[in-house]
Amino acid sequence: MVFSGTVLFGTTDFSGLFDRFGIDWHLLVVQSLNFILVAFLLYRFGFRSVIKVMDERREKIESGLVYADRMKKEMASFESSRATRVEAAMKEADDIVKTAKTNAKTILEQGKTESHRMAENIISAAEKEIAFLRENILHDTKAKIGSLVVEVAKAVLAAKMTDEDRDGYAAAAEKMMLSKNLQ
Amino acid sequence: MAKLWNSFFVVLVFVSPCTAHCSGHGDGVSSAATAIFSIGGFPVTDSIVMGWVISAFTIFALKFALRGGVKTIPSTGQSVVESIIGGLREIMEPVVGRKALPVVFPCLLAYFFFILLQNLGGLLPGMGSIGIRIDGEFRPFFRPSNSDLNATLALALVAFFAWAYFCVKCAGVGGLYYEIFGNKAEKSEISSLMYCALFFVFFAVGLIECISILCRVISLSFRLFGNTFGGENLLHNMYGFSTILKNMPVVNYLSYLIPLPFYFLEFLVAIIQSFVFTLLLSVYIGLVCNHGDHGGEFLKGEEYV
Amino acid sequence: MFSIIGEITGNIRDVAVGTVQAVGCAMAAIGVTCVGAKAVDAVGRNPGASGKILVQSILGMALAEAIAFYALFFSK
Numbered sequence: 313m314v315f316s317g318t319v320l321f322g323t324t325d326f327s328g329l330f331d332r333f334g335i336d337w338h339l340l341v342v343q344s345l346n347f348i349l350v351a352f353l354l355y356r357f358g359f360r361s362v363i364k365v366m367d368e369r370r371e372k373i374e375s376g377l378v379y380a381d382r383m384k385k386e387m388a389s390f391e392s393s394r395a396t397r398v399e400a401a402m403k404e405a406d407d408i409v410k411t412a413k414t415n416a417k418t419i420l421e422q423g424k425t426e427s428h429r430m431a432e433n434i435i436s437a438a439e440k441e442i443a444f445l446r447e448n449i450l451h452d453t454k455a456k457i458g459s460l461v462v463e464v465a466k467a468v469l470a471a472k473m474t475d476e477d478r479d480g481y482a483a484a485a486e487k488m489m490l491s492k493n494l495q
Numbered sequence: 496m497a498k499l500w501n502s503f504f505v506v507l508v509f510v511s512p513c514t515a516h517c518s519g520h521g522d523g524v525s526s527a528a529t530a531i532f533s534i535g536g537f538p539v540t541d542s543i544v545m546g547w548v549i550s551a552f553t554i555f556a557l558k559f560a561l562r563g564g565v566k567t568i569p570s571t572g573q574s575v576v577e578s579i580i581g582g583l584r585e586i587m588e589p590v591v592g593r594k595a596l597p598v599v600f601p602c603l604l605a606y607f608f609f610i611l612l613q614n615l616g617g618l619l620p621g622m623g624s625i626g627i628r629i630d631g632e633f634r635p636f637f638r639p640s641n642s643d644l645n646a647t648l649a650l651a652l653v654a655f656f657a658w659a660y661f662c663v664k665c666a667g668v669g670g671l672y673y674e675i676f677g678n679k680a681e682k683s684e685i686s687s688l689m690y691c692a693l694f695f696v697f698f699a700v701g702l703i704e705c706i707s708i709l710c711r712v713i714s715l716s717f718r719l720f721g722n723t724f725g726g727e728n729l730l731h732n733m734y735g736f737s738t739i740l741k742n743m744p745v746v747n748y749l750s751y752l753i754p755l756p757f758y759f760l761e762f763l764v765a766i767i768q769s770f771v772f773t774l775l776l777s778v779y780i781g782l783v784c785n786h787g788d789h790g791g792e793f794l795k796g797e798e799y800v
Numbered sequence: 801m802f803s804i805i806g807e808i809t810g811n812i813r814d815v816a817v818g819t820v821q822a823v824g825c826a827m828a829a830i831g832v833t834c835v836g837a838k839a840v841d842a843v844g845r846n847p848g849a850s851g852k853i854l855v856q857s858i859l860g861m862a863l864a865e866a867i868a869f870y871a872l873f874f875s876k
Contacts, residue, residue, distance in 0.1 A: 334526070350609055
């Protein structure tokens with residue numbers, strides 16, 4: 313090309329060529345200015361903002377990807393830590409349930425024995441009371457029956473007996489009672 | 496989007512035969528643009544008018560696509576623009592280098608969109624067929640802007656100055672000088688006498704490199720001009736060919752189909768040429784600015800003109 | 801041979817220009833073909849690198865194609 317370039321400049325009559333294609337510096341200037349103006353206007357109205365937006369979007373996507381990557385990593389680490397934590401928590405919960413169960417058992421046992429004891433106490437107290445009451449009642453009944461017998465005897469004796477008999481029986485009774493009391 | 500392309504093709508199918516490069520003068524499209532009128536010594540040619548129309552369309556199309564503001568969550572139009580920009584950036588990034596890309600990219604984008612829409616606009620009906628007759632001479636209003644050497648040469652000149660500016664900005668004057676004239680030999684591998692001698696060799700190589708750099712202006716402009724102008728001629732000639740068929744009794748309707756495949760070809764060429772121009776410019780910038788990071792290697796050892 | 805054709809057509813310069821244009825375009829076409837064939841080859845070997853290969857091959861095609869325009873425009 314270099315070679316042909318020198319040949320071109322050496323042999324070709326450029327002015328003739330330019331004449332043939334109507335080269336005119338006026339036209340060159342006008343066309344150049346036209347292109348420069350269009351290029352500037354295109355840059356001013358379109359390309360500048362479009363390129364800026366494209367760069368911004370690319371940056372945003374890049375930062376978004378980086379962010380997503382970081383989030384993914386964090387998520388993974390969080391996930392693993394969460395698993396261990398959950399495991400620990402499960403263990404802890406198991407332990408708590410176990411201790412609670414044993415506690416409940418002991419408390420139940422305690423309650424059972426306590427209630428047994430209390431029931432026994434109540435029963436024994438009741439038995440005591442019953443015995444006491446029976447004693448009382450027996451005593452009262454004895455006394456009442458005794459006095460009743462005496463009354464009845466008195467009445468019978470008063471109706472059928474003479475004074476002599478009465479004295480005799482009284483003396484005999486007195487004697488018996490005395491003997492009985494002495495026994 | 497697909498619907499849009501479909502409707503575009505439908506327009507091409509039904510309207511293209513009417514585009515009629517029937518300007519009437521000579522055979523084929525005239526190699527120079529014709530002046531319609533002039534303002535203060537500045538002639539206004541048909542290609543300049545077309546350039547203005549398409550420029551205005553480009554700006555309004557972009558404004559329309561981005562209506563409602565540029566948002567983080569893009570609208571349909573914005574996502575279309577963004578997908579093109581994103582695709583270009585993916586391609587340009589390893590060529591220009593990560594460091595220089597933010598500085599250079601808007602310029603490359605402007606070149607891509609400008610040339611693409613000028614090229615596609617050149618396929619529209621009405622090129623060279625709508626005009627006025629002044630003094631018995633037909634003067635068309637529209638001519639594909641890039642089929643005028645003035646337009647492409649202007650683009651290439653602007654590209655050359657932009658290249659110089661970006662190189663100085665990204666690599667510095669010293670870096671640019673080193674890239675062209677500098678001694679790139681490894682000092683540790685050769686003797687110091689040899690190293691000093693290589694200074695002259697590399698300086699001579701740099702002079703040749705300068706010619707090659709100047710040739711880039713010519714090659715850039717002529718590549719774009721040649722493709723567009725050649726395509727325009729091709730369409731014109733195919734239309735002329737179809738007029739022969741038109742006079743025949745049975746196959747006259749087929750005449751409308753003859754230029755059609757070439758419209759598809761030119762559609763492809765329009766896209767590829769805008770891409771090539773942008774890519775070559777980015778390669779030229781990358782040759783100087785792209786050091787350090789990985790992408791720089793695949794540009795080395797080749798002469799891109 | 802050129803002189804014979806030149807005598808026939810009456811203008812040897814036209815013939816020379818036409819020949820240069822034809823040969824230049826043909827060579828450019830061959831260059832583009834080589835690039836395209838090699839690009840297809842490369843994509844077939846390594847489909848994953850098709851994007852990079854596309855860029856490289858378009859560059860190569862553009863550079864080869866430029867020769868055709870030099871031949872067309874600078875020959876006259």
